Amino acid sequence: MSSVPYESVIVVAGVLFVLGLAGLLARRNLLFVLVSLEIMVNAAGLAFVAAGSRWGRPDGQVVFLFILAVAAAEVSVGLALLLQIRRHFKTLDSNAAGTMKG
Amino acid sequence: MVTILWLIPALPLAGSVVLAILGRSLPRRAVAWIGTGAVGLAALLAIILAWRFIGSPPPGDALTTTAWTWFEAGGLRPGISFHLDALSLVFTLVVTFVGFLIHLYSAGFMAGDDGYGRFFAYMNLFVGSMLVLVLAANLLVLYLGWEGVGLCSYLLIGFWFKDPANVRAAEKAFIVTRIGDTALAVGLFLIYSRLGTLDIQAVGAQALAQCPVGSTLAIVASALLLGGAVGKSAQLPLQTWLPDAMAGPTPVSALIHAATMVTAGVYLIARMHVLFELAPPVRLAVGLIGAATLLMAGVSALVQVDIKRILAYSTISQVGYMFLALGAGAWSAAVFHFVTHAFFKALLFLGAGVIILGLEDEHDIFKMGGLRRELPLVFWTFLAGSVSLAALPLVTAGFYSKEWILAATFASGDHGHWLWIAGLAGAFLTALYTFRMVFVVFAWPATSPVRRRPVAGMTVPLVVLAVLSLGVGFLETPRALGNVPVFSSLLKPILGGRRLEPESLAEDAGLIIISSLVVAAGLFLAWFIYRRKPSPEPAPEGAKAVHPAHRFLRSGWGFDWLYERLFVRPLAWLARVNRNDVIDLPFRGLAGAANAGHAVLARTQTGRLRWYAAALAVGAAVVILVAVFL
Numbered sequence: 001m002s003s004v005p006y007e008s009v010i011v012v013a014g015v016l017f018v019l020g021l022a023g024l025l026a027r028r029n030l031l032f033v034l035v036s037l038e039i040m041v042n043a044a045g046l047a048f049v050a051a052g053s054r055w056g057r058p059d060g061q062v063v064f065l066f067i068l069a070v071a072a073a074e075v076s077v078g079l080a081l082l083l084q085i086r087r088h089f090k091t092l093d094s095n096a097a098g099t100m101k102g
Numbered sequence: 103m104v105t106i107l108w109l110i111p112a113l114p115l116a117g118s119v120v121l122a123i124l125g126r127s128l129p130r131r132a133v134a135w136i137g138t139g140a141v142g143l144a145a146l147l148a149i150i151l152a153w154r155f156i157g158s159p160p161p162g163d164a165l166t167t168t169a170w171t172w173f174e175a176g177g178l179r180p181g182i183s184f185h186l187d188a189l190s191l192v193f194t195l196v197v198t199f200v201g202f203l204i205h206l207y208s209a210g211f212m213a214g215d216d217g218y219g220r221f222f223a224y225m226n227l228f229v230g231s232m233l234v235l236v237l238a239a240n241l242l243v244l245y246l247g248w249e250g251v252g253l254c255s256y257l258l259i260g261f262w263f264k265d266p267a268n269v270r271a272a273e274k275a276f277i278v279t280r281i282g283d284t285a286l287a288v289g290l291f292l293i294y295s296r297l298g299t300l301d302i303q304a305v306g307a308q309a310l311a312q313c314p315v316g317s318t319l320a321i322v323a324s325a326l327l328l329g330g331a332v333g334k335s336a337q338l339p340l341q342t343w344l345p346d347a348m349a350g351p352t353p354v355s356a357l358i359h360a361a362t363m364v365t366a367g368v369y370l371i372a373r374m375h376v377l378f379e380l381a382p383p384v385r386l387a388v389g390l391i392g393a394a395t396l397l398m399a400g401v402s403a404l405v406q407v408d409i410k411r412i413l414a415y416s417t418i419s420q421v422g423y424m425f426l427a428l429g430a431g432a433w434s435a436a437v438f439h440f441v442t443h444a445f446f447k448a449l450l451f452l453g454a455g456v457i458i459l460g461l462e463d464e465h466d467i468f469k470m471g472g473l474r475r476e477l478p479l480v481f482w483t484f485l486a487g488s489v490s491l492a493a494l495p496l497v498t499a500g501f502y503s504k505e506w507i508l509a510a511t512f513a514s515g516d517h518g519h520w521l522w523i524a525g526l527a528g529a530f531l532t533a534l535y536t537f538r539m540v541f542v543v544f545a546w547p548a549t550s551p552v553r554r555r556p557v558a559g560m561t562v563p564l565v566v567l568a569v570l571s572l573g574v575g576f577l578e579t580p581r582a583l584g585n586v587p588v589f590s591s592l593l594k595p596i597l598g599g600r601r602l603e604p605e606s607l608a609e610d611a612g613l614i615i616i617s618s619l620v621v622a623a624g625l626f627l628a629w630f631i632y633r634r635k636p637s638p639e640p641a642p643e644g645a646k647a648v649h650p651a652h653r654f655l656r657s658g659w660g661f662d663w664l665y666e667r668l669f670v671r672p673l674a675w676l677a678r679v680n681r682n683d684v685i686d687l688p689f690r691g692l693a694g695a696a697n698a699g700h701a702v703l704a705r706t707q708t709g710r711l712r713w714y715a716a717a718l719a720v721g722a723a724v725v726i727l728v729a730v731f732l
Contacts, residue, residue: 021719024712024715025712025715025716025719028712033711094710094711094712095710095711097709097711
């Protein structure tokens, strides 16, 4: 089984990360912001796995497990916040929550 | 004897502490008893001490005791030590005794005042500080008393602090004397750094051993001490505070002028006379200051209308005589004049207090009049004080002390004759202004009725002081008049006794006759001008002085005017310009920069989530770039 060259995996991870970042910056809907965040997290995880296989070590996969746990926790907190914001501001527009500055 | 010695200053100080703490809650009678009693007891102890001291002099004619060591720092170990010799004994006796009489008088004088306890607490502290000053064995303790006296004068001049004018007078007294105090402090630093000690006896011995006559150290040190003395004793050019010090209650004026405060400068110079003997130019300066002051103040006293201001200028003038004597090197004569002056000046102030109280706070002598019939006792005692002040020949104490000063000045070297002439002119002025006051107050027709008569506690001090102002002069009479040297022989071990004398008996007698004639001339002139009220009503002398020259003299030769323009206004201007304090600028600049930075950064906090995310991303990118490429 021919292995995928790790350079292309890193490139894919980088593209995914930039896509996620673009979505994060462009979207105002907080739900899509969360989705974009997930994409970025997974891009980082992909990069870890690729790097781990490149060096033939398990560390990359271990870190990916951690990332999964962190992402799950983050999503649960994020969704809870999302619900609260929806209830309070009657919208999911992130600019509407700008009154919370300070 | 040693126990008595430290009890003398401790008693009034204790009295002041008790009154300061309990003054409000104690009944008035108790306050008066504690206040007067503490000083009275001190006076009694002083008399006992004097009795024993003269009866069986301690070895070395001096007694030193150290209560405890004040502090210890870098080799300096000043003790709270007291030193009793004939000089401090004389001062202690006068301070406690006259102080006691003034306290006794105050008990009646201040009877209606709200601050009764406060008043006696301050007065006791005043007497206590003065006793610390005169009994101090080292210059640091002396300085403690010196500052204590200054503090009390401030508190008492501003005693009726609800009137801003009184507060200003108190501040003026404090600040002007503070200028002299600074000179004194610098002098003490110099003495300690060069002679390595502050003990008064040791300083004298060291100075004699180390400095030749006319050496720079002796001149600078004694000039600095003179600066302190000039401030405290209200001599030129720091005399301006004393006339304004009349803002305090009258017994305070009596205490400041007679027993405490203004004579501290005379004491300081007499105490440090060894140093002054090593510095002839400074001694000449002392004499010149005295001569100039006594003439200046005498002329000013001639045109005052406020009875207390007349007495204030006469004090400046009489202390000028003491400086004249000090300048001539007649230390004992200065101390003798201090003693007689303490008696008659206290008497005059207390008498003036009765008059002022009786006429409901009237200070203008031209509105008094006719008091000879109304207040006969005050008249006779006031007259006794006045003749003593004017140095009426033969029967008054003031005559003998002033005569001694004049004779010693005449006999003292090159400039003696000129200073003697100044002293004679001063004697003429003294007789003139004193009897102007006496005639106007007592002989002119009455203008307002007397409403309050003095109580017994106020008249007793008057009588006692009157007897003393006439009698105490016989302790020391010139060769031509009996030659009684009681006083000078008492002071001989310390001040060298009566050293300066006219060469012959005839010359002595001649001097006496001349000065007596001068005094008589002044008296006659006063009688001639002021014996009765001029029949056409004179121009009102009160509010607006008739002539510019008159106004100039009444304001004390315009010194206040001059100092106002020379020092006060430039300083106020500087303070106004520098309101924002140049030194503070860098620090305030720092604070301003921090504030501005805060404002800039606070603007980035927009509350826009996407901006934050973008900033994070850019920041992370920058960090990675830096990490990779640098």
